[in-house]
Amino acid sequence: MTDMAVETTTSSEPLPRTKTDWLPLLLVPALALLALPFIGSGSTWVTLTVAGLAMGMMIFLMASGLTLVFGLMDIINFGHGVFISLGAYATLIVLGPLAGWGQADSVWLNLGLLFLCIVVAMAVTGVVGAVFERVIVRPVYGSHLKQILVTMGGLIVAEQAIHAIWGASPIPLQLPQTLRGAFVIGDIVMERYRVVAVCIGLVVFIGMQLLLNRTRIGLLIRAGVENPEMVEALGYRIRRLFVSVFVAGSALAGLGGVMWAFYRQTLTAGMGMEVMVLVFIVIIIGGLGSVGGCFVGSILVALVANYVGFLEPKLALISNILVMALVLIWRPQGLFPVARR
Amino acid sequence: MAEPLLQLSGVHTHIGPYHILHGVDFAIPAGQLTMLLGRNGAGKTTTLRTIMGLWQASSGAIRFDGQDITKNSTPNIARAGIGYVPESMAIFTDLTVRENIVLAARSGPVDSARLDWMLGLFPALKRFWNLPAGNLSGGQKQMLAIARAIAEPRRLLLIDEPTKGLAPVMVRSMIEAFKALKAAGETILLVEQNFYAASALGDNVIVMDDGRIVHSGAMREMVEDKNLQQRLLGLSLDAHQ
Structure with missing residues (x-):
């Protein structure tokens, strides 16, 4: 529910506008422009940049839920990776009966299939997230060490459950027909699926920004990140908010899992855990609890990985750590520090 | 006499192994400003937090407008009409x-x-x-x-040390704001260390020491009784001016 009634104050003076911290936002275009002369070819640069943006969006989709959960609930959820894996495996629920949609030479059927996969994955991971919060996380509120141990345990159990349900062998996954291949514009090559990933990532980011900044729920989440006790003293039931955010965070991980699965085109129970190092790096770079920071951090990490991988492949493995170190030297609390309790 | 808006009866509060409030009893009449005074560590903040349900009373009863709110959750206490300003202010800086x-x-x-x-x-x-x-x-x-x-x-405001650390000019404007709130008929329980501010505002005064109520009465009596000020607060009003 938006609440703009307060805007109609009777103030006669012009009210000052909120200042935006532009510097971290300029990092991404600055980095892209800096890379251009090193790469040399404009078409290669565009290809690498679009690929990096797509990768960044997928990382953002997987990480955004965790940064909210950590920011609001102060929960270090090492089990977040299992929701990525579970979301990926949930695509099989849709792909089984609707395999024909994926083979059809129709953009709408193919996108519809992807959309259904996302909906089912988010529903499954949301429900499992609610159970995970109630059974595993709630008993260890307030104790980081116990959270790490217990959520790691939950991750292992859930991964084994995936093995028990879908088998331990990797499962190949095919992209829907029209999402395979690439758009070729002159010398520029852009994989179709990556373009779709960029669009979905942008939609989710804009949706989250609107939710967090333009709605009372968003205000509550931002206030709860900073001081949950005061939110309660204002009459709000923060426990319900905690559960809702945990469920939303799990569902977002499920969405990220679907996109990641189609990108890798292989399902393994450990695929979520494998990407968690990257997820933790971007939420630390972004500022714990900051969705905007997580977005910028994801793109930054992915672009650097792509550019460095092209220019100096041996350095690609440590590029993420280097980015994190440089950002933390510049801003020890991350790009967009969120006020903490 | 009308029933008070807020009534604490024999309230004990423990925080971990520490026994902070030892049977606190007082009443807050509606439409008046009651000052809660006492030295550091006397239990004033614990009293407000216990009323708000942020710390649970281990025994005793807290009644608000005739309803027992002792075991209510903080959101329910706030929804009953109690506003709270903690000592830390706890504004959302982001x-x-x-x-x-x-x-x-x-x-x-x-x-x-x-x-x-x-x-x-x-x-x-x-x-x-x-x-x-x-x-x-x-x-x-x-x-x-x-x-x-x-x-x-709100039906009752609990405000914890609003003038703490403020410059004198800011303390004066805060006193004016509380006078306006009082004139608007708000019921306020105000924790304060500054006796000058307290005496300028309070209708009633409650003094705590070591988790117990050691005095309660009209503020006017305390303002006029230098010995009482000296005995309960260790300082007289003159020293604060």
Whole structure:
């Protein structure tokens, strides 16, 4: 529910506008422009940049839920990776009966299939997230060490459950027909699926920004990140908010899992855990609890990985750590520090 | 005599192994400003937090408007009409001044008459309306914390040391704001260390020491009785002026 009634104050003076911290936002275009002369070819640069943006969006989709959960609930959820894996495996629920949609030479059927996969994955991971919060996380509120141990345990159990349900062998996954291949514009090559990933990532980011900044729920989440006790003293039931955010965070991980699965085109129970190092790096770079920071951090990490991988492949493995170190030297609390309790 | 708005009877509070409140009894009459005084560590903040349900009373009873709220959760206590301004102010620094107010008005948008009244009490807030609250000075943060507590009608305000650390000029404007709140008929329980501010505002006074109530009565009596001030607070009003 938006609440703009307060805007109609009777103030006669012009009210000052909120200042935006532009510097971290300029990092991404600055980095892209800096890379251009090193790469040399404009078409290669565009290809690498679009690929990096797509990768960044997928990382953002997987990480955004965790940064909210950590920011609001102060929960270090090492089990977040299992929701990525579970979301990926949930695509099989849709792909089984609707395999024909994926083979059809129709953009709408193919996108519809992807959309259904996302909906089912988010529903499954949301429900499992609610159970995970109630059974595993709630008993260890307030104790980081116990959270790490217990959520790691939950991750292992859930991964084994995936093995028990879908088998331990990797499962190949095919992209829907029209999402395979690439758009070729002159010398520029852009994989179709990556373009779709960029669009979905942008939609989710804009949706989250609107939710967090333009709605009372968003205000509550931002206030709860900073001081949950005061939110309660204002009459709000923060426990319900905690559960809702945990469920939303799990569902977002499920969405990220679907996109990641189609990108890798292989399902393994450990695929979520494998990407968690990257997820933790971007939420630390972004500022714990900051969705905007997580977005910028994801793109930054992915672009650097792509550019460095092209220019100096041996350095690609440590590029993420280097980015994190440089950002933390510049801003020890991350790009967009969120006020903490 | 009418039933008090808030009544504490034999309230004990433990925090971990520590026994902080030892059978606190007092009553807050409606429509009056009651000062809660005492040295550091006397249990004033614990008393307010116990009323708000932020720390649970281990025994005793807290009644608000005739209802037992001892075991109620903090959100339910707030919904019953009790506003709380903690000593730390606890404003949401990442949110703008406007967003802090919007959030505090839980039941819906703040109507313009109430907003005008609030901004009339604390005009500085208008200038920083769309700026992050973290940018405000200490005094402005305190104003925002109080404005947030009155963003919607409350039946009782619990305010913890609002003048602590403020410059004298800010203390004076805070006293004026409380006088205006009092004139508007608000019922207030105000924790204060500054006896000058307390004497200028209070209708009633309660003094705590070591987790117990050691005095309660009319503020006028204490202002007039230097020996009482000396015995209970260790200082007289003269020393604060």
